[in-house]
Structure formats: structure tokens, C-alpha cells
Amino acid sequence: MDIFVCIKQVPGTTEVEVDEKTGVLKRDGIDSKMNPYDLYAVETAIKIKEEKKGEVTVLSMGPPQAAEIIGEAYMMGADRGALFTDMKFAGADVLATAYTLSQGIKKLGNPDLIICGKMTTDGDTAQVGPEIAEFLDIPHVANVKKILEIKEDSIVLEMDMPHTIEIVDVKLPCLITVEKGIYQPRLPSFKRKIATKDREIPFYSLKDLDDHDEMKYGLDGSPTQVKRIFPPEANTDQEIWKGSGEELSERLVDKLGELKFL
């Protein structure tokens, strides 16, 4: 089975500060890492490969230093990788990112299955996976929490809906986005690090893709316009009340009414 996994490099900590004036994330001096949800995607791909044989390809769009997470996927057991990197890809929103990745996937082959993490920890949109599938015109299932069966030409999945779990049988090729916890991601192996240290991580730019239209990539290809980024307000107000259970419950009802929660 030929499996592709889309991965992204994100800031290594959740405590990235936002420059309030420019709205830009202060990334200086902050480590990067593979998006934690993508670890589940890579793990899922490797688990399937171990059972069904085949090849796992990881691909990412990002600056040249994002090659590091592809090396890390090699250390987890991925077979090949590719980085799509070009100044013209910079500033992409979810749509332009999904388009770039869909072009990249076409460049690399015809996978039976594409796996993405449910979302990234820096963007938090959970839209790129499904949009890639739309561009490739294949079915997709988001929030997959369990793979029940892999058949000759389809895959049976548990999909986590807000109040229910749906079991679906999807035709291959398809794209799935996986939930945290589908499998416990393995740790990168030092043995594989040694074994893959000379394995190539090919870089591709706009000119390598089928569609050369610059207006579909990066900032130019992004309908989303970010007006302002700001840290959310944190409310740490506290009131401590003392009294009997009855007094306190009445007071609580009054307070919630006052705050218009009731």
C-alpha cells in the first residue's frame, strides 16, 4: 500500500508570544518540532505499512529548515520524503497550503491513502486535510479515531463526530485526518537515524509543480486576510465566598443571572 503523510513544522512550545503591535508570532530563538497531531498520522501510516506492506512517503511545505521533521519521520520509519519550499509559497492560508500540497502529491505519485493529522497546533483550523482531498477529487474522512479494517479497495474507519461515533467504509484512494490517540506514536530511533543519515530529502519549488500559476500559491493565492493577531484575554478574576450550602447556591444563581449565563 502506498501511503502519503502530510506533516508540518510548528513552534516547539505552546507558549509563543505574539507581538501585539505587528501581530506576528515571536519565533526567534524558539525551537521547532513536528506538529504533535502529525506524529499520530506518521504512526498510523507506519502501522498500516507493517501490516500490509508498502511504502510511506512524508511531505511538507515550509522553509528549508522544515527538512528536519522529514529526517525525524525517517527516524520513525518513513521510507521517503519531500519538502516543497519556495519563497512563492510563503504566507499561504489553508486554501493555498492545501493547493500546494495537492500539487506536491500529484508530483510524487498516486497514493492509495493520504493521512494528515487532525489539525496543527499553530494554525488550529483542521481544514487543510479535507481541502487537499477536494483538490485531488478523492473522498475524505476527518477525525478518524480507529482503523477497523483495510480491504482490497476500501478502508473501514471509526470517525469521531461531536455526539456519535460513525463507522464508515471509504473507497480507496482517499484521505483521512487522524485524532490524537489513534496509536501511541513511536519515538524516533537512533538506529534508524544512523541508517538514514545519507537518505536524500528532495526539495521542490514552484517550477517543479504542474500548475505554475503563481496566483494560486502563497500570499497571492490566499483569500484569507489576517487583519490582526492578538493573544486571547485571560480572565483570572476570583471571588471567594463563605457561607452555608444554601446561601452559597442562592448567591451562585444570582451571580450567574447577573452575568447573563442563565
Added chain:
Amino acid sequence: MSFKKIDNNDLDFLVSICGEDRIFTGENINEDYSHDELAGIHKFPEVLVRVKGTEEVSKVMKYAYENNIPVTPRGQGTGLVGGAVALHGGIMMDMSLMNNILELDEENLTLTVESGVLLMEISKFLEDNDLFYPPDPGEKSATIGGNINTNAGGMRAVKYGVTRDFVRGLEVVLPNGEIMEVGGKIVKNSSGYSLKDLIVGSEGTLGIVTKAVLRLLPLPKKAISLLIPFPNLEMAIETVPQIIKSKVIPTAIEYMVRDVILASEEFLGKTFPDNSSDAYLLLTFDGNSKEEVEQVYEKVAHICLDAGAIDVLISNTQERQESIWSARGAFLEAIKASTTEMDECDVVVPRNKIAEFVKFSNDLQKEFDIRIRSFGHAGDGNLHIYVLKDELPKDEWHRKLNEVFDCMYTKAKELGGKVSGEHGIGYAKKPYLEESIGDRGMWILKNIKLAFDPKGILNPGKVC
């Protein structure tokens, strides 16, 4: 030893010092205060006093001294040898309300705290200031006072040392109520016998620690762990001396076996990143840049592979670290949850003898037909070996436990080890201490105790 029983006059005095709200007697004393975490002894104090401030400690102590009332100081009661149990009743002095961080001195790199501050509060406070207090016992909700009194060790001892190495000075209330400072914000000190070092590890028998000046280090910017699967425990542990010999110094070297990992997975409901091997070493490295840390760990990774490790798995992000260390932190609780009752042997042996000792204690399982589980600090020779009661009848349990403990302590002594690596002697391990240090050693300890506490009112029945 005979002591005065608490009467109404005593209670009136205590109320006059601390007020009614912080004095508890009879049924108002929470059950928690009658025991600590493991030793299997239960005894309530006659009165519980929750002190606030050195002056109060001093006044209570002076009164107790004049009236021959025993006093047992207590932090969070997380000890494992009955050290904070009021064996003779009397006053229990709960130090946990003395929980203020008093001063961060960035010029001397010291932190001054009251003794009831929790370890986790100290590490959080320091982290925010890019500083670091290295001792790192598993129980983060313990007080610093308790840690000082047991000379707690923890996982980073391989590289940094133990609590004693990070205590610069102490404020202590002596049994007669006098307040004394020992040590200070000084780096060197050759001024006579080190009273500070006598107080550290004295388990509340020489004086009551009210304040501590802790030595700090700059916070290392990077830390990574290596989880190293081995075909069996012997191979894993035999690799440790080779790592130490290589002159690379990890922050921590822990060993663990699959049974304990599985118990922890079940206890936490979380999956460990790898449970396919019988035995693991868990190594941590810290440093100031990724390159520095990588360079160091690669050397060790090769040593382990050469010694037969199945692989070397790298944990280099927050979520990977959490998936490993949350399980490691739950080992004790997980083993506890898997049985009806247990007791622990906290011996320390020279590091090149660990493999021999672990094998010896594993073999005792068969010999005595009892379940024994262990994990521990392979890098500093301190082992935590748990003997589990399971379904054994009480009498048989006590008999077997004593026999197994005798075997283990005898073996430890033969290998050049000591009774306790970090949990202390308290009440539970006294007989083994006597055996270990002999009559002369005990005579010296008793005379030190006598010099501090001629009436023997402070935490009686502990250590010596």
C-alpha cells in the same frame, strides 16, 4: 522514655501562641496525621499545632522542653519510613503553613524559603526566573523541609548530587526553643564541624528547620531523554557502569522493567511509547544547546548499542517527554495499586554492584514465593525494591517480609552499600541501621542527638 501527657494547661498555652484555629485535638485531628505513606504504623498525636513563623515554633518548643512533652515535626507526610509519625503522642508540629518563598538572591544564586514550601512550588517559581534547584525526588508535593530532613535524592543525583549539596544554610529551632542559624549564603565553609550538614538528613530529631537557603544553578535550556530497550534487565543494568566510565554524565539514569511499565499503563490509562522489551534504561541529558546535548547523547547511544541494546529511542519534545515521565512518575502508585500492602527497601549500593543486587533481589521472589517489584536510579546505585503482600495472611506476610528484608540488607552491606539512599531511617529501618553501622556508629549518633536534645523530646523513637 516517659513524657508528660498533654493537659488543659498545655492546650491553653498552645492556644495563647497560635490561636484556637490552628490547634486540633482528638477527633478534630485528620486521620492523615496518624501515619505517613508506607510504614504501616498509625499513631495520633495528642495535639496538632499548625505553626506560622519561627517565633511560634520557638515558643512551642521552649514550652515543650520545659514540660518534657515530645514534639514531632511534619511537612506533607509523604515520607516512607514513619519519620513523621508521633510515636509517643505529644505535639505534632505541622510546618505546611510556613510556605512563603522569602528571597531570590540573584547575585549569590540562592533562594531563601520557609520550610513548608512545596518542591513543585520551588521549581515553578525558579523556572519562571530561568533558574533551577536540581534535586528532583519523585514526590513533588513534598515540602522542602521534609526533603532536607531526609536528605532526599531524586533522579538528577547522577549529575548534580542530592539535597545536602544544594542547602547552603538553615534556620533551625533547637529543642530548647533557641533559634540558630547554621551555614549561610556562603559557597565555602571550613568553620568547624558542619552543623548544617548534621541537620540535613536528621529526620527532625536534632532541630526544627524553619528556613532554608538553597543553592541554585542556571536552568539548562535543553533536556532530552533516551529510552533504551534491552533484551533483559541484566544487560540493561550492566551497561550503566560503562556509561559512567565513558565520562559522559547524564542527568538521570533510571531502569525499569516491562511489568512495572504495564502496571503504570493500566494505572494511568495511558500507553507508554514502547513496551515491547523486557527491560529499559531511561537516560536524560541536559545542556544549553541542541547541538551540545546531541553530541553527548550520541556517544552514550553507541555505548548502549554496542552493549546489546535493541535500539535507542529519542524523546526530544515536550509531549514525548510527558509520555515517558508521566509513566515514570506513577510507578510507585501503580505498584501500590496492584497489591494489598507493600513495604519498600531503599538501599543504595556502589554503582557497579547494582546489577548484582537487582538480580539477587529478583531471585528472592522464587526463594520466598513472594512478589517483588523494583525500579530505580541505576545511575546512583539507589534502588527501590517493593515486597508485595498480595493475598498473604498477615502473620506470613510479616514473617516473609522480615526474612526478605534481612536478606537484602545483608547483601547490600556485603556489597558496600547502605540502608537508605534517600528515604531515611525513621522508625521502620532502625534495626537495619544498627546492623549496618555497628555499636560504635550508633554510640556516636546517640551522643550527637544528646548534644542537641538532652531530654530527647524531639521526634523520639526515630533514627537512633
